[in-house]
Amino acid sequence: MKIECPFCGKRDHSEFTYKGDATVARPDHSEQDLDRWNDYVFQRTNPKGAHKEYWHHTNGCRKFLIVERDTISHKINSVTLVQGGGK
């Protein structure tokens, strides 16, 4: 599997570190509702198909990326920077 880094170009995925589901949103620090923390920390949709996920280009430019990948075929549909809201 290769990931097209916006800075470094197409690189083998062994250069990157997987950082998990990018659709879960971290609650605010002051959030008191434990259900929202449970949702964020533990609960996952775990889709078979299109998955939006974080990768870190650890052995490259060290930027955090949002990758849209198919979990069955590993086909990557988009790679964007987390910085700038993934645009």
Next chain:
Amino acid sequence: MSTHGPNMSEYSVFSLLKHTLSGHKNWKETWRSPAPKSHYDIIIVGGGGHGLATAYYLAKEHNLTNIAVLEKGWIGGGNMGRNTTIVRSNYMLEANTRFYEHSLKLWESLSQELNYNVMFSQRGVINLAHTPAQLDGFARRGNAMLLNGADAELLDRDEIARRCPGLDMSPDARFPIVGGMCQPRGGTARHDAVAWGYAHGADRLGVDIIENCEVTGFQMKDAQVCGVETTRGAITAGKVGVAVAGHTSQVMQKAGLERLPIESHLLQAFVSEPVKPLIDTVVTFGAGHLYISQSNKGGLVFGGDIDGYNSFAQRGNMPVIEDVAACAMTMFPNLGKIRLLRHWGGIMDMSMDGTPIISETPIQNLYLNGGWCYGGFKATPASGWCFAHLLATGTPHDLIKDFTLNRFERGYTIDEKGVGAQPRLH
């Protein structure tokens, strides 16, 4: 069909001799292929080891016989037929040690119980230590095991060298071996035979094992499950138990549970060409991640880490293959000349604390057995035994009272590795 337990004379040296004389043409099928009935008291979704064991113990221990196991493929075609077959109970946290020790005890009499040779071989499981601190950690874990009724022994460097002649014991190895821990009652079993044995045992007690029958949805009434939709028609049920490993999320979503503390990841495993006896125990690497044993056919069976990102691909990627090969070579340098015969990838339901879930769910009459990560094989007997108890009585057995689905929201995770919430743990 006997309702008094498996027919103990069905497989024996005498029946083998008898069938030899007639050219092995008159063996009965190991299990029947019945058409699904319109109603069952309990339906088990998933005909893997855990599902079959559950059905077997429901019939054997709880005298319930109107039971079906629904399997979308064929028996033994999933992770049950593709794993590294290791059996052990070398955990430290009490909830885990007690559960897996119960499983190990069931393994010890399983062939007799099922009248089916599961080739359980208690050849010992050795964990290597590469630093004195790691050896101290093993001593602590071994003591916890002893306190919970399991067995463990601490081995020094010389004893490791004596038991595993192929290991690189040189002091200038990249990760010199200083000792290890052995669980002598651990070992391996023939995985296919476990599936076939439980299927055989359950079938002879009256359970319907229905293959090529995929569950496509659940029938609901007043927000309770009252049956399933399948590719072979609708079937009503009093209770439904789901034991489907890597596709747990997908099946539970059909019942309306959109999110679970589970991610599906891919684990690869490897078998080498058969060679003369080289490793007569199970050895695990302590400085990386590798577990290796030798099958009765002579092939070396080994595996390492999961690929590390969500996957339903059922085929692995190269970096883990390289890593596993490097670990194997570091431990046993003489493996460098051996060729790989085959390798495969299977989908694991990785729970967020590395511990399984055997539990009721927020939906009435729907029960879940999942989150086994990549340690489900050794749990097969106890998982079925406890899940059967839960389905039959509606109350969790003491052995699984901590393995609840809601332990995450309550803050009672069982984090054996002690690294926090992540779906990449054993």
